[in-house]
Amino acid sequence: MRRDWSIQEIARLAGTTSRTLRHYDDIGLLPPSRIAHNGYRHYDSAALVRLQRILLLRELGLGLTQIADVLGPPTDSVTQGAEQREARALETHLALLREEQTRLARQIASVETTITALRGGENLMAENMFDGFDHTRHREEVEERWGAKAYADSDSWWRGMTDAERADWQQRVSDLGRDWVAAAESGIDPASTEAQELARRHVEWLTGIPGTPAAAARQAQGPDASVKAYVVGLGEMYVADPRFGANYATSSGGTHGAEFVRDALRVYAEGNL
Numbered sequence: 001m002r003r004d005w006s007i008q009e010i011a012r013l014a015g016t017t018s019r020t021l022r023h024y025d026d027i028g029l030l031p032p033s034r035i036a037h038n039g040y041r042h043y044d045s046a047a048l049v050r051l052q053r054i055l056l057l058r059e060l061g062l063g064l065t066q067i068a069d070v071l072g073p074p075t076d077s078v079t080q081g082a083e084q085r086e087a088r089a090l091e092t093h094l095a096l097l098r099e100e101q102t103r104l105a106r107q108i109a110s111v112e113t114t115i116t117a118l119r120g121g122e123n124l125m126a127e128n129m130f131d132g133f134d135h136t137r138h139r140e141e142v143e144e145r146w147g148a149k150a151y152a153d154s155d156s157w158w159r160g161m162t163d164a165e166r167a168d169w170q171q172r173v174s175d176l177g178r179d180w181v182a183a184a185e186s187g188i189d190p191a192s193t194e195a196q197e198l199a200r201r202h203v204e205w206l207t208g209i210p211g212t213p214a215a216a217a218r219q220a221q222g223p224d225a226s227v228k229a230y231v232v233g234l235g236e237m238y239v240a241d242p243r244f245g246a247n248y249a250t251s252s253g254g255t256h257g258a259e260f261v262r263d264a265l266r267v268y269a270e271g272n273l
Contacts, residue, residue, distance in 0.1 A: 007022070030051055190267055203265075238261055238262055245257070
Protein backbone atom coordinates (compact mmCIF):
# COMPACT_ATOMS: atom_id res chain seq x y z
CA MET A 1 0.00 0.00 0.00
CA ARG A 2 1.29 3.45 -0.92
CA ARG A 3 2.18 5.72 1.99
CA ASP A 4 0.28 8.97 2.32
CA TRP A 5 0.17 11.77 4.84
CA SER A 6 -2.70 13.65 6.47
CA ILE A 7 -3.28 17.33 5.79
CA GLN A 8 -2.11 18.18 9.32
CA GLU A 9 1.16 16.29 8.82
CA ILE A 10 1.84 17.98 5.48
CA ALA A 11 1.00 21.43 6.85
CA ARG A 12 3.47 20.91 9.71
CA LEU A 13 6.24 19.46 7.55
CA ALA A 14 5.88 22.09 4.80
CA GLY A 15 5.63 25.02 7.20
CA THR A 16 2.23 26.03 5.86
CA THR A 17 -1.34 25.71 7.14
CA SER A 18 -4.21 23.31 6.62
CA ARG A 19 -6.25 26.29 5.47
CA THR A 20 -3.75 27.02 2.71
CA LEU A 21 -3.78 23.40 1.56
CA ARG A 22 -7.57 23.38 1.51
CA HIS A 23 -7.49 26.54 -0.60
CA TYR A 24 -5.09 24.88 -3.04
CA ASP A 25 -7.62 22.06 -3.30
CA ASP A 26 -10.55 24.45 -3.78
CA ILE A 27 -8.86 26.13 -6.77
CA GLY A 28 -7.75 22.82 -8.30
CA LEU A 29 -4.06 23.44 -7.77
CA LEU A 30 -3.37 20.61 -5.31
CA PRO A 31 -6.20 18.14 -4.77
CA PRO A 32 -5.68 15.50 -2.08
CA SER A 33 -4.85 11.96 -3.13
CA ARG A 34 -7.79 10.66 -1.11
CA ILE A 35 -10.40 11.73 1.40
CA ALA A 36 -10.54 9.56 4.52
CA HIS A 37 -13.81 8.39 6.09
CA ASN A 38 -13.48 11.18 8.67
CA GLY A 39 -13.32 13.77 5.88
CA TYR A 40 -9.61 14.50 6.28
CA ARG A 41 -7.54 15.07 3.17
CA HIS A 42 -4.52 12.83 2.57
CA TYR A 43 -1.61 13.32 0.18
CA ASP A 44 0.64 10.75 -1.49
CA SER A 45 4.23 11.14 -2.74
CA ALA A 46 3.14 12.58 -6.10
CA ALA A 47 1.13 15.27 -4.30
CA LEU A 48 4.15 16.03 -2.11
CA VAL A 49 6.32 16.59 -5.18
CA ARG A 50 3.69 18.91 -6.63
CA LEU A 51 3.45 20.83 -3.34
CA GLN A 52 7.21 21.21 -3.25
CA ARG A 53 7.12 22.76 -6.73
CA ILE A 54 4.24 25.04 -5.74
CA LEU A 55 6.17 26.34 -2.72
CA LEU A 56 9.34 26.83 -4.77
CA LEU A 57 7.46 28.80 -7.42
CA ARG A 58 5.75 30.88 -4.73
CA GLU A 59 9.18 31.86 -3.43
CA LEU A 60 10.04 33.09 -6.92
CA GLY A 61 7.09 35.45 -6.67
CA LEU A 62 4.64 33.69 -8.98
CA GLY A 63 0.93 33.98 -8.27
CA LEU A 64 -1.25 30.91 -7.92
CA THR A 65 -2.75 31.35 -11.39
CA GLN A 66 0.73 31.51 -12.92
CA ILE A 67 1.80 28.45 -10.94
CA ALA A 68 -1.21 26.52 -12.21
CA ASP A 69 -0.21 27.42 -15.78
CA VAL A 70 3.38 26.28 -15.17
CA LEU A 71 2.47 22.98 -13.52
CA GLY A 72 -0.52 22.07 -15.61
CA PRO A 73 -3.46 20.06 -14.27
CA PRO A 74 -2.81 17.52 -11.52
CA THR A 75 -2.98 13.85 -12.52
CA ASP A 76 -4.45 11.00 -10.55
CA SER A 77 -1.93 8.42 -11.69
CA VAL A 78 1.85 8.53 -11.51
CA THR A 79 3.65 7.16 -14.54
CA GLN A 80 7.35 6.78 -15.07
CA GLY A 81 7.19 9.45 -17.75
CA ALA A 82 5.46 11.86 -15.40
CA GLU A 83 8.06 11.22 -12.70
CA GLN A 84 10.84 11.94 -15.17
CA ARG A 85 9.20 15.24 -16.20
CA GLU A 86 8.87 16.26 -12.57
CA ALA A 87 12.51 15.37 -11.96
CA ARG A 88 13.67 17.45 -14.95
CA ALA A 89 11.57 20.41 -13.80
CA LEU A 90 13.03 20.18 -10.30
CA GLU A 91 16.55 19.95 -11.72
CA THR A 92 15.96 23.27 -13.47
CA HIS A 93 14.70 24.80 -10.25
CA LEU A 94 17.62 23.31 -8.34
CA ALA A 95 20.02 25.06 -10.71
CA LEU A 96 18.27 28.37 -9.96
CA LEU A 97 18.47 27.73 -6.22
CA ARG A 98 22.18 26.94 -6.45
CA GLU A 99 22.74 30.11 -8.44
CA GLU A 100 20.94 32.09 -5.73
CA GLN A 101 22.92 30.24 -3.05
CA THR A 102 26.17 31.25 -4.74
CA ARG A 103 25.03 34.88 -5.00
CA LEU A 104 24.05 34.96 -1.32
CA ALA A 105 27.35 33.34 -0.30
CA ARG A 106 29.19 36.10 -2.18
CA GLN A 107 27.08 38.75 -0.47
CA ILE A 108 27.72 37.22 2.95
CA ALA A 109 31.47 37.12 2.34
CA SER A 110 31.36 40.72 1.10
CA VAL A 111 29.50 41.98 4.17
CA GLU A 112 31.72 39.96 6.53
CA THR A 113 34.78 41.55 4.93
CA THR A 114 33.30 45.02 5.41
CA ILE A 115 32.46 44.31 9.08
CA THR A 116 36.00 43.03 9.71
CA ALA A 117 37.48 46.13 8.09
CA LEU A 118 35.24 48.51 10.06
CA ARG A 119 35.95 46.84 13.39
CA GLY A 120 39.66 46.66 12.71
CA GLY A 121 39.96 50.24 11.51
CA GLU A 122 41.16 49.04 8.12
CA ASN A 123 40.65 50.73 4.78
CA LEU A 124 37.56 49.59 2.90
CA MET A 125 38.19 47.96 -0.46
CA ALA A 126 35.42 49.20 -2.75
CA GLU A 127 36.04 46.49 -5.32
CA ASN A 128 35.21 43.85 -2.69
CA MET A 129 32.18 45.50 -1.11
CA PHE A 130 29.60 44.83 -3.80
CA ASP A 131 30.37 41.28 -4.83
CA GLY A 132 27.06 39.45 -5.26
CA PHE A 133 24.97 42.61 -5.52
CA ASP A 134 23.52 42.41 -9.02
CA HIS A 135 20.79 45.00 -9.60
CA THR A 136 20.14 43.72 -13.14
CA ARG A 137 18.63 40.40 -12.02
CA HIS A 138 15.14 41.96 -11.77
CA ARG A 139 15.34 43.57 -15.20
CA GLU A 140 12.56 41.58 -16.84
CA GLU A 141 10.23 42.13 -13.92
CA VAL A 142 10.86 45.89 -13.83
CA GLU A 143 10.33 46.21 -17.58
CA GLU A 144 7.13 44.19 -17.39
CA ARG A 145 5.73 46.30 -14.54
CA TRP A 146 6.87 49.79 -15.55
CA GLY A 147 8.34 49.60 -19.05
CA ALA A 148 11.79 49.43 -20.63
CA LYS A 149 12.44 53.15 -20.07
CA ALA A 150 11.94 52.75 -16.33
CA TYR A 151 14.64 50.09 -16.19
CA ALA A 152 16.97 52.02 -18.53
CA ASP A 153 16.67 55.18 -16.42
CA SER A 154 17.30 53.39 -13.12
CA ASP A 155 20.15 51.34 -14.61
CA SER A 156 21.85 54.48 -15.93
CA TRP A 157 21.42 56.16 -12.55
CA TRP A 158 22.91 53.17 -10.70
CA ARG A 159 25.89 52.79 -13.02
CA GLY A 160 26.58 56.53 -12.81
CA MET A 161 27.11 56.39 -9.05
CA THR A 162 30.49 56.27 -7.41
CA ASP A 163 31.23 53.36 -5.07
CA ALA A 164 30.76 55.68 -2.09
CA GLU A 165 27.37 56.85 -3.38
CA ARG A 166 26.20 53.28 -3.87
CA ALA A 167 27.32 52.38 -0.36
CA ASP A 168 25.49 55.42 1.05
CA TRP A 169 22.31 54.52 -0.85
CA GLN A 170 22.43 50.92 0.35
CA GLN A 171 22.94 52.14 3.91
CA ARG A 172 19.81 54.31 3.61
CA VAL A 173 17.85 51.30 2.42
CA SER A 174 19.21 49.18 5.27
CA ASP A 175 18.40 51.85 7.86
CA LEU A 176 14.87 52.26 6.54
CA GLY A 177 14.26 48.51 6.61
CA ARG A 178 15.62 48.25 10.15
CA ASP A 179 13.41 51.12 11.35
CA TRP A 180 10.33 49.58 9.73
CA VAL A 181 10.97 46.26 11.49
CA ALA A 182 11.52 47.99 14.84
CA ALA A 183 8.27 49.93 14.43
CA ALA A 184 6.31 46.81 13.49
CA GLU A 185 7.68 44.93 16.49
CA SER A 186 6.87 47.82 18.85
CA GLY A 187 3.16 47.38 18.17
CA ILE A 188 2.44 50.98 17.19
CA ASP A 189 -0.48 51.86 14.94
CA PRO A 190 0.32 52.13 11.20
CA ALA A 191 -1.49 55.50 11.30
CA SER A 192 0.63 56.80 14.19
CA THR A 193 2.97 59.76 13.81
CA GLU A 194 6.02 57.49 14.03
CA ALA A 195 4.77 55.10 11.36
CA GLN A 196 3.72 57.92 9.07
CA GLU A 197 7.17 59.48 9.33
CA LEU A 198 8.61 56.18 8.16
CA ALA A 199 6.12 56.15 5.30
CA ARG A 200 7.22 59.66 4.34
CA ARG A 201 10.86 58.53 4.32
CA HIS A 202 9.89 55.51 2.25
CA VAL A 203 8.14 57.60 -0.40
CA GLU A 204 11.02 60.09 -0.38
CA TRP A 205 13.39 57.20 -1.01
CA LEU A 206 11.22 55.96 -3.90
CA THR A 207 11.18 59.41 -5.52
CA GLY A 208 14.96 59.29 -5.58
CA ILE A 209 15.05 56.26 -7.88
CA PRO A 210 14.84 57.36 -11.53
CA GLY A 211 12.39 55.42 -13.65
CA THR A 212 9.75 54.91 -10.95
CA PRO A 213 6.33 56.62 -11.18
CA ALA A 214 7.18 58.40 -7.91
CA ALA A 215 10.34 59.93 -9.41
CA ALA A 216 8.48 60.96 -12.57
CA ALA A 217 5.87 62.79 -10.50
CA ARG A 218 8.54 64.67 -8.57
CA GLN A 219 10.09 65.85 -11.83
CA ALA A 220 6.67 67.02 -13.03
CA GLN A 221 6.23 68.88 -9.71
CA GLY A 222 2.57 68.05 -9.44
CA PRO A 223 0.16 65.50 -8.00
CA ASP A 224 -0.20 62.31 -9.95
CA ALA A 225 -2.82 59.67 -9.23
CA SER A 226 -0.47 57.01 -10.56
CA VAL A 227 1.96 57.70 -7.72
CA LYS A 228 -0.70 56.94 -5.13
CA ALA A 229 -1.55 53.70 -6.92
CA TYR A 230 2.15 52.90 -7.24
CA VAL A 231 2.86 53.34 -3.52
CA VAL A 232 -0.24 51.40 -2.48
CA GLY A 233 0.59 48.68 -5.01
CA LEU A 234 4.14 48.35 -3.69
CA GLY A 235 2.76 47.89 -0.19
CA GLU A 236 0.55 45.06 -1.42
CA MET A 237 3.53 43.52 -3.23
CA TYR A 238 5.60 43.53 -0.03
CA VAL A 239 2.97 41.25 1.51
CA ALA A 240 2.31 39.08 -1.53
CA ASP A 241 5.90 38.56 -2.70
CA PRO A 242 8.19 36.87 -0.13
CA ARG A 243 11.30 38.19 -1.91
CA PHE A 244 10.37 41.73 -0.92
CA GLY A 245 8.49 40.93 2.27
CA ALA A 246 11.67 39.36 3.69
CA ASN A 247 13.11 42.89 3.98
CA TYR A 248 10.53 43.63 6.68
CA ALA A 249 10.40 40.28 8.46
CA THR A 250 9.99 40.59 12.22
CA SER A 251 11.26 38.18 14.84
CA SER A 252 7.80 36.60 15.04
CA GLY A 253 8.05 35.57 11.39
CA GLY A 254 5.25 35.51 8.86
CA THR A 255 4.13 38.62 6.98
CA HIS A 256 3.39 40.83 10.01
CA GLY A 257 6.21 43.27 9.21
CA ALA A 258 5.28 43.57 5.55
CA GLU A 259 1.61 44.04 6.47
CA PHE A 260 2.58 46.87 8.83
CA VAL A 261 4.53 48.61 6.04
CA ARG A 262 1.64 48.09 3.61
CA ASP A 263 -0.90 49.56 6.01
CA ALA A 264 1.27 52.56 6.90
CA LEU A 265 1.97 53.31 3.24
CA ARG A 266 -1.73 53.09 2.41
CA VAL A 267 -2.61 55.59 5.16
CA TYR A 268 0.16 57.92 3.99
CA ALA A 269 -0.90 57.64 0.34
CA GLU A 270 -4.53 58.36 1.18
CA GLY A 271 -3.62 61.47 3.11
CA ASN A 272 -0.70 62.87 1.14
CA LEU A 273 -0.61 61.63 -2.45
